[in-house]
Amino acid sequence: MIFPTSTVSTAAAEADGVIHVAHRQDLLPSGGLDAVAAAEVSIMLAYGEAMEGTGKPLVVSGSIGSPGWEGLGRPATEADPAIPGGDAHKGTLRVRNIVETTVIGLAERGVRSSVVRIPPVMHSTTDNAGFIPLLIGLAKEKGVIGYPGDGGNRWPAVHARDLASLFRLALEKGEAGKAWHGIESEGIRFREIAEAIGSRLGFTAVSIPADVLMLPGFFGFLENLVTLDVPASNAITSQALGWKLTQPGLLEDLGNGHYFPANDSA
Numbered sequence: 022m023i024f025p026t027s028t029v030s031t032a033a034a035e036a037d038g039v040i041h042v043a044h045r046q047d048l049l050p051s052g053g054l055d056a057v058a059a060a061e062v063s064i065m066l067a068y069g070e071a072m073e074g075t076g077k078p079l080v081v082s083g084s085i086g087s088p089g090w091e092g093l094g095r096p097a098t099e100a101d102p103a104i105p106g107g108d109a110h111k112g113t114l115r116v117r118n119i120v121e122t123t124v125i126g127l128a129e130r131g132v133r134s135s136v137v138r139i140p141p142v143m144h145s146t147t148d149n150a151g152f153i154p155l156l157i158g159l160a161k162e163k164g165v166i167g168y169p170g171d172g173g174n175r176w177p178a179v180h181a182r183d184l185a186s187l188f189r190l191a192l193e194k195g196e197a198g199k200a201w202h203g204i205e206s207e208g209i210r211f212r213e214i215a216e217a218i219g220s221r222l223g224f225t226a227v228s229i230p231a232d233v234l235m236l237p238g239f240f241g242f243l244e245n246l247v248t249l250d251v252p253a254s255n256a257i258t259s260q261a262l263g264w265k266l267t268q269p270g271l272l273e274d275l276g277n278g279h280y281f282p283a284n285d286s287a
Contacts, residue, residue, distance in 0.1 A: 026067040034071040038078040038192050041068070058117045065123045074131035080191045083121045083136040085177050085204060086114050086249050096207045099138075099200045099257040113245065121200070128198030135195045137188055140177035140204045141249060142214075144271050146279045148181070153271075153280060155243065157218055166219040167239050170231035172212025174250035177204035180268035190262040201258040205270050208252040217275040 033039050041064070048056040068079055083103070090097045090104070102125075103118035110116060127134040142152055160166040184203045191201055212226065219226040229239045237244045258264055269277065 026063055029064055030067040030071040033068050033079075036077070038080075039068060039072070040080045040188050040192055041065075042082045042188075054114065054116050055111055058119055061117070061120045062123050065120060065127070069123075069127045069130055069132060072127075072132045076131060076133055078192045078195065079124065079127065079132050079134040080188055080195065081120070081124045081134070081136050083124075083138040083200065084114060084117060085138045085140045085202065085251050085253050086246070090251065090253075096252040096254045097202075098254050099202050103200075125198050125200070133195070133197040135191050135197065135199045135201060137184075137191055137201045137203050138253075139184065140179055140253075141246065141251075142176055142178035142271055143181050143184060144178060144274045145181035145268075146277075148280075152243075152246070153214075153218075153275070156214070157222070157280060159240070159243070160218060160222055160224055163239065164224065166215045166222065166224050166226045167229040168212045168215040168226060169229055169236060169240075169248045172210060172215060172226075172228065174211050174248060175208025175252045176211055176214065176249060177202075177206065177208045177251065177253050178271035179203050179205045180266075180270075180274065183264075183266050183268045186267075187258070187262070187264050190264055195262060199261075201262065201264075202253055202255040203258070204253055204255050205266050207254060208250075209271055211247065213272065214275075217272050221275065221281045 045057050045060040048060060065081065072079060090101060093101070103121040104115070105122070106113070106115040106118050121136050124134050124136050144151070144153055148154065156166070183205065187201060187203045195201065215226040229235050231248060236248070240247050
């Protein structure tokens with residue numbers, strides 16, 4: 022259900038705090054990520070109007086994959102700001118950075134606002150629509166599991182239950198104007214993810230040349246995502262909020278079987 026901004030604003034004014042993780046996925050087919058980001062910004066501004074000067078917490082989901090940290094030469098930290106997108110990045114994840122900067126900016130208006138940056142992979146027993154199921158489905162379609170180039174690019178990941186506990190901690194005691202990293206490690210090399218999937222399916226993990234023909238030919242609309250290399254640290258988050266990981270990591274979770282039911286043949 023899609024609520025008008027006036028309804029969202031009224032609910033935020035009456036609440037003790039707000040956690041926002043929703044996105045207008047329905048806008049993707051017609052307007053792409055640009056339309057999704059624009060719609061989300063209007064909601065953030067509505068929150069700002071309703072919560073201004075109250076000091077109440079607003080925690081919004083961000084993305085490890087969007088800030089534009091390529092070439093840092095080190096894992097990104099919570100102190101690294103999201104880099105503005107601009108016309109050159111229309112249609113990419115980076116356009117959503119305006120949402121993060123808007124939320125962080127609300128701290129100057131008396132809102133205890135913060136952002137939880139989420140990694141490309143959130144895994145759990147209930148994950149049936151994330152990137153891991155997409156990669157598994159693609160492997161079954163192709164008969165092999167592919168990785169881009171040498172597969173050395175790193176994808177952070179997190180278990181959904183650990184991520185939920187982080188949102189709670191950010192709501193309860195997160196400082197205003199901060200970004201938090203909801204990740205279980207600096208990143209897992211894509212090749213390792215592909216090999217773990219391949220071992221469960223009985224498929225070979227193969228390198229797909231990272232060029233303009235082969236990548237889209239094999240990965241389709243996942244082409245830009247599979248090449249992400251976004252190592253990041255959760256050190257500040259863990260220390261400041263006391264966040265502790267209690268759930269299986271991604272590679273362990275891939276071995277638990279729920280992504281590969283016994284009666285699910287390749």
